[in-house]
Amino acid sequence: xxxxxxxxxxxxxxxxxxxxxxxxxxxxxxxxxxxxxxxxxxxxxxxxxxxxxxxxxxxxxxxxxxxxxxxxxxxxxxxxxxxxxxxxxxxxxxxx
Amino acid sequence: xxxxxxxxxxxxxxxxxxxxxxxxxxxxxxxxxxxxxxxxxxxxxxxxxxxxxxxxxxxxxxxxxxxxxxxxxxxxxxxxxxxxxxxxxxxxxxxxxxxxxxxxxxxxxxxxxxxxxxxxxxxxxxxxxxxxxxxxxxxxxxxxxxxxxxxxxxxxxxxxxxxxxxxxxxxxxxxxxxxxxxxxxxxxxxxxxxxxxxxxxxxxxxxxxxxxxxxxxxxxxxxxxxxxxxxxxxxxxxxxxxxxxxxxxxxxxxxxxxxxxxxxxxxxxxxxxxxxxxxxxxxxxxxxxxxxxxxxxxxxxxxxxxxxxxxxxxxxxxxxxxxxxxxxxxxxxxxxxxxxxxxxxxxxxxxxxxxxxxxxxxxxxxxxxx
Ligand code: SF4
Ligand code: SF4
Numbered sequence: 001x002x003x004x005x006x007x008x009x010x011x012x013x014x015x016x017x018x019x020x021x022x023x024x025x026x027x028x029x030x031x032x033x034x035x036x037x038x039x040x041x042x043x044x045x046x047x048x049x050x051x052x053x054x055x056x057x058x059x060x061x062x063x064x065x066x067x068x069x070x071x072x073x074x075x076x077x078x079x080x081x082x083x084x085x086x087x088x089x090x091x092x093x094x095x096x
Numbered sequence: 097x098x099x100x101x102x103x104x105x106x107x108x109x110x111x112x113x114x115x116x117x118x119x120x121x122x123x124x125x126x127x128x129x130x131x132x133x134x135x136x137x138x139x140x141x142x143x144x145x146x147x148x149x150x151x152x153x154x155x156x157x158x159x160x161x162x163x164x165x166x167x168x169x170x171x172x173x174x175x176x177x178x179x180x181x182x183x184x185x186x187x188x189x190x191x192x193x194x195x196x197x198x199x200x201x202x203x204x205x206x207x208x209x210x211x212x213x214x215x216x217x218x219x220x221x222x223x224x225x226x227x228x229x230x231x232x233x234x235x236x237x238x239x240x241x242x243x244x245x246x247x248x249x250x251x252x253x254x255x256x257x258x259x260x261x262x263x264x265x266x267x268x269x270x271x272x273x274x275x276x277x278x279x280x281x282x283x284x285x286x287x288x289x290x291x292x293x294x295x296x297x298x299x300x301x302x303x304x305x306x307x308x309x310x311x312x313x314x315x316x317x318x319x320x321x322x323x324x325x326x327x328x329x330x331x332x333x334x335x336x337x338x339x340x341x342x343x344x345x346x347x348x349x350x351x352x353x354x355x356x357x358x359x360x361x362x363x364x365x366x367x368x369x370x371x372x373x374x375x376x377x378x379x380x381x382x383x384x385x386x387x388x389x390x391x392x393x394x395x396x397x398x399x400x401x402x403x404x405x406x407x408x409x410x411x412x413x414x415x416x417x418x419x420x421x422x423x424x425x426x427x428x429x430x431x432x433x434x435x436x437x438x439x440x441x442x443x444x445x446x447x448x449x450x451x452x453x454x455x456x457x458x459x460x461x462x463x464x465x466x
Contacts, residue, residue: 012178013178014150014152014178015150016101016102016104016150016152017101017150018100018101019098019099019100019101026150026152028152028175028178028179028180028203029202029203031180031205033152
Protein backbone atom coordinates (compact mmCIF):
# COMPACT_ATOMS: atom_id res chain seq x y z
CA UNK A 1 0.00 0.00 0.00
CA UNK A 2 1.30 3.44 -0.83
CA UNK A 3 2.16 5.74 2.03
CA UNK A 4 0.83 8.71 0.07
CA UNK A 5 -2.75 7.56 0.15
CA UNK A 6 -5.07 9.60 2.33
CA UNK A 7 -7.53 7.34 4.11
CA UNK A 8 -10.88 8.70 5.16
CA UNK A 9 -13.25 7.40 7.83
CA UNK A 10 -16.71 6.24 6.83
CA UNK A 11 -18.89 9.09 8.12
CA UNK A 12 -21.68 6.69 9.14
CA UNK A 13 -19.45 4.91 11.62
CA UNK A 14 -19.69 6.22 15.17
CA UNK A 15 -16.72 6.62 17.50
CA UNK A 16 -17.84 6.19 21.12
CA UNK A 17 -15.16 7.27 23.53
CA UNK A 18 -15.05 6.25 27.16
CA UNK A 19 -13.53 7.95 30.21
CA UNK A 20 -10.38 5.78 30.03
CA UNK A 21 -9.56 6.92 26.44
CA UNK A 22 -10.56 3.58 25.00
CA UNK A 23 -13.44 3.64 22.56
CA UNK A 24 -15.62 1.57 20.33
CA UNK A 25 -16.41 1.96 16.69
CA UNK A 26 -20.04 1.31 16.00
CA UNK A 27 -21.54 0.65 12.61
CA UNK A 28 -25.24 1.51 12.87
CA UNK A 29 -26.02 -0.25 9.61
CA UNK A 30 -24.94 -3.64 10.88
CA UNK A 31 -25.09 -3.06 14.63
CA UNK A 32 -21.49 -4.33 14.87
CA UNK A 33 -19.03 -2.69 17.19
CA UNK A 34 -15.39 -3.20 18.01
CA UNK A 35 -13.03 -1.86 20.62
CA UNK A 36 -10.16 0.57 20.03
CA UNK A 37 -7.19 1.25 22.27
CA UNK A 38 -6.06 4.86 22.78
CA UNK A 39 -3.54 4.75 19.90
CA UNK A 40 -6.16 3.43 17.51
CA UNK A 41 -8.53 6.19 18.62
CA UNK A 42 -5.80 8.72 17.82
CA UNK A 43 -5.33 7.20 14.36
CA UNK A 44 -9.06 7.07 13.69
CA UNK A 45 -9.29 10.80 14.28
CA UNK A 46 -6.65 11.41 11.61
CA UNK A 47 -8.59 9.56 8.93
CA UNK A 48 -9.89 12.83 7.59
CA UNK A 49 -8.78 12.55 3.96
CA UNK A 50 -6.06 15.15 4.59
CA UNK A 51 -3.40 12.98 6.27
CA UNK A 52 -1.40 10.41 4.34
CA UNK A 53 -0.48 7.14 6.01
CA UNK A 54 3.04 8.56 6.30
CA UNK A 55 1.67 11.65 8.13
CA UNK A 56 -0.30 9.43 10.47
CA UNK A 57 2.74 7.34 11.34
CA UNK A 58 4.71 10.53 12.04
CA UNK A 59 1.94 11.84 14.28
CA UNK A 60 1.84 8.60 16.24
CA UNK A 61 5.62 8.74 16.72
CA UNK A 62 5.37 12.35 17.87
CA UNK A 63 2.48 11.90 20.28
CA UNK A 64 3.12 8.58 21.98
CA UNK A 65 5.95 7.35 24.11
CA UNK A 66 7.61 4.00 23.52
CA UNK A 67 6.41 3.59 19.96
CA UNK A 68 7.58 0.19 18.65
CA UNK A 69 10.00 0.08 15.73
CA UNK A 70 7.50 -1.67 13.52
CA UNK A 71 4.82 0.99 14.09
CA UNK A 72 4.36 1.30 10.33
CA UNK A 73 3.28 -2.29 10.10
CA UNK A 74 0.75 -1.81 12.89
CA UNK A 75 -0.69 1.38 11.45
CA UNK A 76 -1.01 -0.20 8.01
CA UNK A 77 -2.62 -3.31 9.44
CA UNK A 78 -5.10 -1.30 11.43
CA UNK A 79 -6.10 0.85 8.49
CA UNK A 80 -6.40 -2.19 6.22
CA UNK A 81 -8.60 -3.85 8.76
CA UNK A 82 -10.86 -0.78 8.86
CA UNK A 83 -11.04 -0.74 5.08
CA UNK A 84 -11.97 -4.41 4.97
CA UNK A 85 -14.77 -3.80 7.43
CA UNK A 86 -15.99 -0.89 5.37
CA UNK A 87 -15.20 1.53 8.20
CA UNK A 88 -12.77 3.56 6.10
CA UNK A 89 -11.73 4.06 2.49
CA UNK A 90 -9.76 6.28 0.14
CA UNK A 91 -11.18 9.26 -1.52
CA UNK A 92 -11.75 8.63 -5.18
CA UNK A 93 -9.99 11.28 -7.21
CA UNK A 94 -11.29 12.19 -10.59
CA UNK A 95 -8.49 12.20 -13.16
CA UNK A 96 -7.79 15.18 -15.35
CA UNK B 97 -20.90 -1.36 36.55
CA UNK B 98 -18.92 1.62 35.30
CA UNK B 99 -20.44 4.92 34.31
CA UNK B 100 -20.21 5.58 30.59
CA UNK B 101 -18.99 8.91 29.27
CA UNK B 102 -22.23 9.43 27.38
CA UNK B 103 -25.39 7.33 27.48
CA UNK B 104 -25.25 4.33 25.21
CA UNK B 105 -28.97 4.40 24.58
CA UNK B 106 -31.98 6.59 25.24
CA UNK B 107 -35.55 5.62 26.03
CA UNK B 108 -37.93 8.12 24.51
CA UNK B 109 -41.65 8.37 25.14
CA UNK B 110 -42.41 9.71 21.74
CA UNK B 111 -46.07 10.31 22.54
CA UNK B 112 -48.37 10.03 25.50
CA UNK B 113 -51.35 9.34 23.34
CA UNK B 114 -52.57 5.83 22.79
CA UNK B 115 -55.36 4.10 20.93
CA UNK B 116 -55.97 1.73 23.87
CA UNK B 117 -56.58 2.07 27.62
CA UNK B 118 -55.04 -1.06 29.06
CA UNK B 119 -55.97 -1.57 32.66
CA UNK B 120 -52.44 -1.88 34.00
CA UNK B 121 -50.83 0.75 31.87
CA UNK B 122 -48.53 3.04 33.79
CA UNK B 123 -49.75 6.05 31.85
CA UNK B 124 -52.61 8.47 32.25
CA UNK B 125 -51.71 8.88 35.92
CA UNK B 126 -47.98 9.46 35.86
CA UNK B 127 -45.84 12.61 35.94
CA UNK B 128 -45.23 14.15 32.56
CA UNK B 129 -48.43 12.89 31.01
CA UNK B 130 -49.43 15.49 28.49
CA UNK B 131 -51.93 15.20 25.71
CA UNK B 132 -49.98 17.14 23.14
CA UNK B 133 -46.87 15.69 21.48
CA UNK B 134 -43.66 17.62 21.04
CA UNK B 135 -43.29 18.69 17.40
CA UNK B 136 -40.99 16.49 15.35
CA UNK B 137 -38.55 19.40 14.85
CA UNK B 138 -37.76 19.33 18.57
CA UNK B 139 -36.93 15.65 18.34
CA UNK B 140 -34.78 16.19 15.23
CA UNK B 141 -32.73 18.77 17.10
CA UNK B 142 -32.33 16.42 20.02
CA UNK B 143 -31.29 13.54 17.71
CA UNK B 144 -28.50 15.75 16.38
CA UNK B 145 -27.26 16.14 19.94
CA UNK B 146 -27.47 12.37 20.42
CA UNK B 147 -25.39 11.97 17.28
CA UNK B 148 -22.71 14.31 18.68
CA UNK B 149 -22.78 12.30 21.92
CA UNK B 150 -22.30 9.04 19.97
CA UNK B 151 -25.47 7.49 21.37
CA UNK B 152 -25.99 4.14 19.68
CA UNK B 153 -29.68 3.44 19.96
CA UNK B 154 -33.06 4.87 20.78
CA UNK B 155 -36.02 2.96 22.19
CA UNK B 156 -39.32 4.54 21.28
CA UNK B 157 -42.21 3.93 23.61
CA UNK B 158 -45.34 5.73 24.56
CA UNK B 159 -48.26 5.82 24.79
CA UNK B 160 -48.42 4.06 21.50
CA UNK B 161 -45.58 5.15 19.19
CA UNK B 162 -47.49 4.22 16.02
CA UNK B 163 -50.26 6.58 17.10
CA UNK B 164 -48.01 9.44 16.01
CA UNK B 165 -48.82 10.33 12.44
CA UNK B 166 -45.24 11.46 11.79
CA UNK B 167 -43.51 8.42 13.27
CA UNK B 168 -41.82 7.52 9.98
CA UNK B 169 -40.25 10.97 9.83
CA UNK B 170 -39.11 10.63 13.42
CA UNK B 171 -37.48 7.30 12.59
CA UNK B 172 -35.81 8.85 9.55
CA UNK B 173 -34.37 11.42 11.94
CA UNK B 174 -32.91 8.65 14.09
CA UNK B 175 -31.41 6.91 11.05
CA UNK B 176 -29.95 10.19 9.73
CA UNK B 177 -28.19 10.63 13.02
CA UNK B 178 -26.34 7.30 12.91
CA UNK B 179 -28.42 5.42 15.44
CA UNK B 180 -30.40 2.22 15.56
CA UNK B 181 -33.82 1.94 17.15
CA UNK B 182 -36.32 -0.32 18.90
CA UNK B 183 -40.02 0.20 19.42
CA UNK B 184 -42.33 -0.89 22.24
CA UNK B 185 -45.88 -1.16 20.98
CA UNK B 186 -49.27 -2.73 21.47
CA UNK B 187 -48.94 -3.93 17.89
CA UNK B 188 -52.49 -3.05 16.82
CA UNK B 189 -51.47 -0.33 14.36
CA UNK B 190 -48.76 -2.29 12.53
CA UNK B 191 -49.90 -2.70 8.96
CA UNK B 192 -48.09 -4.16 5.98
CA UNK B 193 -46.86 -0.66 5.09
CA UNK B 194 -45.51 -0.04 8.56
CA UNK B 195 -43.61 -3.34 8.51
CA UNK B 196 -42.22 -2.61 5.06
CA UNK B 197 -41.04 0.81 6.16
CA UNK B 198 -39.31 -0.52 9.28
CA UNK B 199 -37.53 -3.19 7.24
CA UNK B 200 -36.39 -0.62 4.70
CA UNK B 201 -34.47 1.38 7.31
CA UNK B 202 -32.12 -1.53 8.02
CA UNK B 203 -31.68 -0.06 11.50
CA UNK B 204 -34.44 -1.68 13.52
CA UNK B 205 -33.11 -3.78 16.41
CA UNK B 206 -36.51 -4.97 17.52
CA UNK B 207 -40.18 -4.28 17.75
CA UNK B 208 -41.62 -5.49 21.02
CA UNK B 209 -45.32 -6.24 20.89
CA UNK B 210 -47.36 -6.78 24.04
CA UNK B 211 -49.33 -10.02 24.06
CA UNK B 212 -50.93 -11.19 27.28
CA UNK B 213 -52.80 -14.33 26.36
CA UNK B 214 -52.95 -17.31 24.06
CA UNK B 215 -56.53 -16.54 23.09
CA UNK B 216 -58.42 -13.27 22.52
CA UNK B 217 -60.46 -13.46 25.75
CA UNK B 218 -57.49 -13.17 28.10
CA UNK B 219 -55.61 -10.52 26.16
CA UNK B 220 -58.68 -8.45 25.41
CA UNK B 221 -59.98 -8.54 28.99
CA UNK B 222 -57.32 -5.98 29.86
CA UNK B 223 -56.44 -4.46 26.54
CA UNK B 224 -59.86 -4.20 24.94
CA UNK B 225 -62.00 -6.10 22.44
CA UNK B 226 -60.41 -7.07 19.12
CA UNK B 227 -56.90 -6.12 20.09
CA UNK B 228 -55.48 -9.62 20.34
CA UNK B 229 -56.29 -10.32 16.72
CA UNK B 230 -54.85 -6.98 15.61
CA UNK B 231 -51.63 -7.44 17.59
CA UNK B 232 -51.14 -10.94 16.17
CA UNK B 233 -51.65 -9.58 12.68
CA UNK B 234 -49.12 -6.87 13.41
CA UNK B 235 -46.57 -9.49 14.43
CA UNK B 236 -47.19 -11.45 11.25
CA UNK B 237 -46.60 -8.37 9.13
CA UNK B 238 -43.30 -7.80 10.90
CA UNK B 239 -42.27 -11.41 10.49
CA UNK B 240 -43.22 -11.27 6.81
CA UNK B 241 -40.78 -8.41 6.28
CA UNK B 242 -38.00 -9.86 8.39
CA UNK B 243 -38.21 -7.19 11.11
CA UNK B 244 -36.88 -8.61 14.40
CA UNK B 245 -39.93 -8.98 16.59
CA UNK B 246 -40.22 -9.94 20.23
CA UNK B 247 -43.19 -10.23 22.51
CA UNK B 248 -43.61 -8.95 26.03
CA UNK B 249 -46.04 -10.84 28.23
CA UNK B 250 -47.30 -8.92 31.24
CA UNK B 251 -48.37 -11.43 33.83
CA UNK B 252 -51.45 -10.66 35.90
CA UNK B 253 -54.20 -12.47 37.78
CA UNK B 254 -56.20 -13.39 34.67
CA UNK B 255 -53.40 -14.98 32.67
CA UNK B 256 -51.16 -16.49 35.32
CA UNK B 257 -52.77 -19.91 34.86
CA UNK B 258 -52.42 -19.69 31.09
CA UNK B 259 -48.64 -19.32 30.85
CA UNK B 260 -48.15 -22.76 29.41
CA UNK B 261 -50.56 -22.04 26.56
CA UNK B 262 -49.07 -18.61 26.02
CA UNK B 263 -45.58 -20.08 25.64
CA UNK B 264 -46.84 -22.73 23.24
CA UNK B 265 -48.76 -20.16 21.21
CA UNK B 266 -45.88 -17.70 20.91
CA UNK B 267 -42.96 -20.09 20.48
CA UNK B 268 -44.55 -22.91 18.55
CA UNK B 269 -47.55 -21.54 16.73
CA UNK B 270 -46.24 -18.03 16.00
CA UNK B 271 -42.67 -19.26 15.64
CA UNK B 272 -41.14 -16.39 17.60
CA UNK B 273 -37.50 -16.82 18.66
CA UNK B 274 -38.39 -15.85 22.21
CA UNK B 275 -40.45 -13.63 24.46
CA UNK B 276 -39.91 -11.67 27.63
CA UNK B 277 -42.04 -11.47 30.74
CA UNK B 278 -42.84 -8.98 33.42
CA UNK B 279 -45.65 -8.65 35.91
CA UNK B 280 -48.19 -5.90 36.24
CA UNK B 281 -46.49 -3.74 38.79
CA UNK B 282 -47.66 -1.22 41.24
CA UNK B 283 -47.56 1.74 38.89
CA UNK B 284 -49.86 3.90 36.85
CA UNK B 285 -53.36 2.63 36.28
CA UNK B 286 -52.37 -0.60 37.96
CA UNK B 287 -52.43 1.28 41.26
CA UNK B 288 -56.13 1.78 40.91
CA UNK B 289 -56.80 -1.74 39.68
CA UNK B 290 -54.35 -3.49 41.99
CA UNK B 291 -56.74 -6.14 43.29
CA UNK B 292 -57.64 -7.27 39.81
CA UNK B 293 -54.18 -7.35 38.36
CA UNK B 294 -51.44 -7.81 40.93
CA UNK B 295 -50.48 -11.38 41.69
CA UNK B 296 -51.07 -12.77 45.18
CA UNK B 297 -48.09 -14.52 46.81
CA UNK B 298 -49.67 -17.86 45.87
CA UNK B 299 -50.06 -16.83 42.22
CA UNK B 300 -46.58 -15.43 42.20
CA UNK B 301 -45.26 -18.79 43.38
CA UNK B 302 -47.14 -20.52 40.57
CA UNK B 303 -45.87 -18.04 37.98
CA UNK B 304 -42.29 -18.46 39.12
CA UNK B 305 -42.45 -22.22 39.06
CA UNK B 306 -44.20 -22.38 35.70
CA UNK B 307 -41.89 -19.91 33.97
CA UNK B 308 -38.73 -21.57 35.22
CA UNK B 309 -40.05 -24.93 34.04
CA UNK B 310 -41.16 -23.60 30.64
CA UNK B 311 -37.88 -21.83 30.15
CA UNK B 312 -36.10 -25.11 30.60
CA UNK B 313 -38.46 -26.82 28.21
CA UNK B 314 -37.90 -24.11 25.56
CA UNK B 315 -34.13 -23.87 26.02
CA UNK B 316 -33.98 -20.42 27.55
CA UNK B 317 -36.19 -18.68 25.02
CA UNK B 318 -38.12 -16.89 27.77
CA UNK B 319 -36.39 -13.89 29.31
CA UNK B 320 -37.09 -11.38 32.05
CA UNK B 321 -35.44 -8.36 33.60
CA UNK B 322 -38.17 -8.12 36.22
CA UNK B 323 -41.27 -10.03 37.29
CA UNK B 324 -41.64 -13.64 38.44
CA UNK B 325 -39.04 -15.25 36.16
CA UNK B 326 -36.29 -12.80 37.12
CA UNK B 327 -37.31 -12.98 40.77
CA UNK B 328 -37.44 -16.76 40.70
CA UNK B 329 -33.86 -16.97 39.50
CA UNK B 330 -32.52 -14.37 41.90
CA UNK B 331 -34.45 -15.66 44.90
CA UNK B 332 -33.38 -19.27 44.35
CA UNK B 333 -29.80 -18.07 44.20
CA UNK B 334 -30.31 -16.12 47.44
CA UNK B 335 -31.91 -19.09 49.13
CA UNK B 336 -29.05 -21.36 48.13
CA UNK B 337 -26.48 -18.84 49.37
CA UNK B 338 -28.29 -18.66 52.71
CA UNK B 339 -28.43 -22.42 53.06
CA UNK B 340 -24.77 -22.81 52.20
CA UNK B 341 -23.83 -19.95 54.53
CA UNK B 342 -22.09 -17.97 51.75
CA UNK B 343 -20.61 -14.64 52.82
CA UNK B 344 -22.14 -12.76 49.91
CA UNK B 345 -23.11 -12.97 46.26
CA UNK B 346 -22.04 -10.37 43.65
CA UNK B 347 -24.02 -7.16 44.02
CA UNK B 348 -25.53 -8.39 47.27
CA UNK B 349 -25.81 -6.38 50.48
CA UNK B 350 -26.26 -3.00 48.82
CA UNK B 351 -28.88 -1.15 46.77
CA UNK B 352 -27.40 -2.37 43.50
CA UNK B 353 -30.70 -3.38 41.93
CA UNK B 354 -30.66 -0.75 39.19
CA UNK B 355 -27.85 -0.73 36.63
CA UNK B 356 -29.84 1.18 34.03
CA UNK B 357 -28.73 4.63 35.15
CA UNK B 358 -25.09 3.89 34.31
CA UNK B 359 -25.73 3.29 30.61
CA UNK B 360 -28.95 5.01 29.62
CA UNK B 361 -31.32 7.85 30.28
CA UNK B 362 -34.93 8.56 29.37
CA UNK B 363 -36.99 11.43 27.99
CA UNK B 364 -40.67 11.96 28.73
CA UNK B 365 -43.16 12.89 26.04
CA UNK B 366 -43.00 16.51 27.19
CA UNK B 367 -39.25 16.60 26.54
CA UNK B 368 -38.16 16.39 30.17
CA UNK B 369 -35.13 14.18 30.81
CA UNK B 370 -35.58 11.63 33.62
CA UNK B 371 -33.31 8.81 34.91
CA UNK B 372 -35.69 6.13 33.66
CA UNK B 373 -39.23 6.04 32.31
CA UNK B 374 -40.30 4.49 35.59
CA UNK B 375 -38.74 7.34 37.58
CA UNK B 376 -40.57 10.05 35.68
CA UNK B 377 -40.92 12.24 38.77
CA UNK B 378 -37.19 12.99 38.91
CA UNK B 379 -36.82 15.84 36.43
CA UNK B 380 -33.26 16.39 35.22
CA UNK B 381 -33.72 19.07 32.59
CA UNK B 382 -35.33 19.68 29.27
CA UNK B 383 -34.12 18.62 25.83
CA UNK B 384 -32.74 21.37 23.58
CA UNK B 385 -32.49 23.68 26.59
CA UNK B 386 -30.18 21.72 28.87
CA UNK B 387 -27.17 19.89 27.52
CA UNK B 388 -27.47 16.12 27.60
CA UNK B 389 -23.81 15.79 28.46
CA UNK B 390 -24.10 18.17 31.42
CA UNK B 391 -27.14 16.33 32.72
CA UNK B 392 -25.56 12.91 32.17
CA UNK B 393 -22.23 13.71 33.78
CA UNK B 394 -23.15 16.30 36.32
CA UNK B 395 -26.77 16.31 37.46
CA UNK B 396 -26.74 15.89 41.24
CA UNK B 397 -30.02 13.95 41.34
CA UNK B 398 -28.84 11.51 38.71
CA UNK B 399 -25.56 11.02 40.52
CA UNK B 400 -27.44 10.49 43.76
CA UNK B 401 -29.43 7.68 42.12
CA UNK B 402 -26.17 6.18 40.84
CA UNK B 403 -24.71 6.37 44.33
CA UNK B 404 -27.51 4.16 45.62
CA UNK B 405 -25.19 1.26 45.01
CA UNK B 406 -23.07 2.41 47.96
CA UNK B 407 -26.00 2.25 50.39
CA UNK B 408 -25.82 -0.90 52.53
CA UNK B 409 -29.04 -2.79 53.20
CA UNK B 410 -27.93 -3.03 56.82
CA UNK B 411 -28.77 0.68 57.15
CA UNK B 412 -32.51 -0.02 56.82
CA UNK B 413 -34.82 -0.97 59.67
CA UNK B 414 -36.84 -2.77 57.02
CA UNK B 415 -34.01 -5.29 56.53
CA UNK B 416 -32.98 -5.72 60.16
CA UNK B 417 -32.25 -9.32 61.05
CA UNK B 418 -32.88 -10.59 57.53
CA UNK B 419 -31.00 -13.75 56.65
CA UNK B 420 -30.79 -12.70 52.99
CA UNK B 421 -29.19 -9.34 53.60
CA UNK B 422 -25.79 -10.19 52.04
CA UNK B 423 -27.37 -11.61 48.91
CA UNK B 424 -30.16 -9.10 48.27
CA UNK B 425 -29.93 -6.07 45.92
CA UNK B 426 -33.00 -4.13 47.01
CA UNK B 427 -34.29 -4.28 43.43
CA UNK B 428 -35.90 -1.49 41.40
CA UNK B 429 -35.82 2.01 42.93
CA UNK B 430 -38.82 3.13 40.89
CA UNK B 431 -40.97 0.47 42.46
CA UNK B 432 -39.71 1.41 45.91
CA UNK B 433 -40.67 5.00 45.18
CA UNK B 434 -44.15 4.08 43.99
CA UNK B 435 -44.87 1.94 47.01
CA UNK B 436 -43.35 3.94 49.83
CA UNK B 437 -42.36 7.23 48.23
CA UNK B 438 -38.61 6.70 48.60
CA UNK B 439 -36.26 5.42 45.93
CA UNK B 440 -33.43 5.13 48.42
CA UNK B 441 -34.96 2.08 49.99
CA UNK B 442 -35.24 -1.59 49.01
CA UNK B 443 -38.40 -2.28 47.05
CA UNK B 444 -40.90 -3.91 49.43
CA UNK B 445 -42.48 -5.66 46.45
CA UNK B 446 -39.27 -7.50 45.65
CA UNK B 447 -38.48 -8.49 49.24
CA UNK B 448 -37.90 -12.22 49.52
CA UNK B 449 -38.40 -12.26 53.27
CA UNK B 450 -41.77 -10.51 53.00
CA UNK B 451 -42.82 -12.83 50.17
CA UNK B 452 -42.12 -15.89 52.30
CA UNK B 453 -43.78 -14.36 55.35
CA UNK B 454 -46.94 -13.79 53.33
CA UNK B 455 -47.08 -17.44 52.40
CA UNK B 456 -45.14 -17.39 49.11
CA UNK B 457 -43.09 -20.48 48.23
CA UNK B 458 -39.93 -20.85 46.21
CA UNK B 459 -39.82 -23.53 43.52
CA UNK B 460 -37.59 -26.56 43.92
CA UNK B 461 -34.04 -25.47 43.21
CA UNK B 462 -33.45 -28.37 40.83
CA UNK B 463 -35.65 -26.57 38.34
CA UNK B 464 -32.65 -24.39 37.46
CA UNK B 465 -30.52 -27.32 36.45
CA UNK B 466 -30.65 -28.07 32.77
S1 SF4 C 1 -35.47 2.34 38.04
FE1 SF4 C 1 -36.18 0.25 37.88
S2 SF4 C 1 -37.08 0.16 35.84
FE2 SF4 C 1 -35.77 1.97 35.90
S3 SF4 C 1 -33.75 1.31 35.16
FE3 SF4 C 1 -33.73 1.11 37.38
S4 SF4 C 1 -34.34 -1.00 37.80
FE4 SF4 C 1 -34.93 -0.53 35.69
S1 SF4 D 1 -35.65 -7.71 54.24
FE1 SF4 D 1 -36.21 -8.02 52.11
S2 SF4 D 1 -35.26 -6.32 51.03
FE2 SF4 D 1 -34.25 -6.45 53.02
S3 SF4 D 1 -32.47 -7.76 52.70
FE3 SF4 D 1 -34.15 -9.10 53.36
S4 SF4 D 1 -35.04 -9.82 51.45
FE4 SF4 D 1 -33.83 -8.02 50.94
